[in-house]
Amino acid sequence: MFNPQLNTEGNLKHLLTIEGLPKRILNQILDTAETFVGVAERDIKKVPLLRGKTVCNIFFENSTRTRTTFEIAAKRLSADVINLNVGTSSQSKGETILDTVDNLIAMHADMFVVRHAQSGAAHFIAQHVPDGISVINAGDGRHAHPTQGLLDVFTVRKYKPDLHNLRVALVGDVLHSRVARSEIHALTSLGVPEVRVIAPKTLLPVDVEKLGVHVFHDMKAGLKDVDVIMMLRLQNERMSGALLPSAQEYFKTFGLTQKTLNYAKPDAIVLHPGPMNRGVEIDSSVADGSQSVILPQVTYGIAVRMAVMALLGSGYPSSLQAAGGQPSQTGQPSVGGGNGVNSNTGGSA
Ligand code: CP
Numbered sequence: 650m651f652n653p654q655l656n657t658e659g660n661l662k663h664l665l666t667i668e669g670l671p672k673r674i675l676n677q678i679l680d681t682a683e684t685f686v687g688v689a690e691r692d693i694k695k696v697p698l699l700r701g702k703t704v705c706n707i708f709f710e711n712s713t714r715t716r717t718t719f720e721i722a723a724k725r726l727s728a729d730v731i732n733l734n735v736g737t738s739s740q741s742k743g744e745t746i747l748d749t750v751d752n753l754i755a756m757h758a759d760m761f762v763v764r765h766a767q768s769g770a771a772h773f774i775a776q777h778v779p780d781g782i783s784v785i786n787a788g789d790g791r792h793a794h795p796t797q798g799l800l801d802v803f804t805v806r807k808y809k810p811d812l813h814n815l816r817v818a819l820v821g822d823v824l825h826s827r828v829a830r831s832e833i834h835a836l837t838s839l840g841v842p843e844v845r846v847i848a849p850k851t852l853l854p855v856d857v858e859k860l861g862v863h864v865f866h867d868m869k870a871g872l873k874d875v876d877v878i879m880m881l882r883l884q885n886e887r888m889s890g891a892l893l894p895s896a897q898e899y900f901k902t903f904g905l906t907q908k909t910l911n912y913a914k915p916d917a918i919v920l921h922p923g924p925m926n927r928g929v930e931i932d933s934s935v936a937d938g939s940q941s942v943i944l945p946q947v948t949y950g951i952a953v954r955m956a957v958m959a960l961l962g963s964g965y966p967s968s969l970q971a972a973g974g975q976p977s978q979t980g981q982p983s984v985g986g987g988n989g990v991n992s993n994t995g996g997s998a
Contacts (some may be wrong), residue, residue: 664785689951
């Protein structure tokens with residue numbers, strides 16, 4: 650079946666969504682990311698894979714983690730990086746998104762990293778650009794956030810390497826969450842046998858079970874025997890109407906606290922894509938606690954985004970070997986000690 654993300658050889662040409670991507674491509678991205686974790690440990694944190702290429706970050710929506718880590722990742726691959734400031738660009742004078750893209754292509758852009766509030770925006774641009782130019786979806790509406798889903802699975806794999814023996818729960822606003830969709834597609838495609846969602850009915854899509862998840866409306870039952878807890882932000886900016894009584898009421902029923910965390914396995918890890926609403930979906934004692942891997946997620950996000958860009962832009966793997974990219978050790982980091990970032994940065998404990 651035709652997949653707009655793959656070229657005729659079956660290699661990645663755009664990354665728009667995890668849905669429908671072959672497992673072999675997901676594993677290729679994760680395994681390639683392993684080779685980049687160690688780059689952050691070097692004195693000179695660079696490999697020359699994208700030397701001479703130009704990466705354009707076009708963010709029509711706010712971002713801290715995604716935009717910054719894409720920029721760091723591109724620079725570590727030696728690309729030139731343009732961060733288009735949409736607020737001060739000619740978009741504000743009425744220029745269309747495709748005219749903006751065409752002008753950047755006329756400046757010899759090689760890759761676009763796009764975030765937009767409208768679902769489908771990255772697909773729209775990918776259909777428009779000529780062969781040889783790649784588009785990466787950095788989050789579109791409530792549809793998909795593929796690199797977030799990949800970096801979350803990469804983080805899970807670092808702490809819990811046997812994906813085929815895991816119980817994972819996503820907690821919160823699945824309805825409005827592009828992250829949740831990408832996480833669910835990544836986890837189920839990679840063979841995680843049990844993926845749960847825990848949320849009030851008002852924050853679940855109709856027919857969510859068709860995504861291959863088990864549905865719970867109660868933290869005690871939903872977190873029982875869970876290895877991995879993926880918290881989701883309440884997406885207030887995408888909600889229309891009152892779907893919840895109040896943030897306080899939500900926290901009482903679906904917030905992750907020390908008490909509710911104890912319903913999961915004692916060695917369960919806690920993820921959150923950020924930005925966090927402390928005291929709304931997660932208590933600070935958990936967010937900053939010994940089971941949290943929230944900051945390592947951010948660190949691993951750089952390696953995962955490097956992998957995606959290297960695969961798209963450099964003819965990997967032959968160019969990686971020529972550039973001296975060395976596989977890092979893939980050892981399992983330990984959870985514990987504050988937020989875990991010190992013990993885990995680099996991921997090769
Ligand atoms: N997780 C995530 O997408 O965060 P940002 O909105 O800060 O990029």
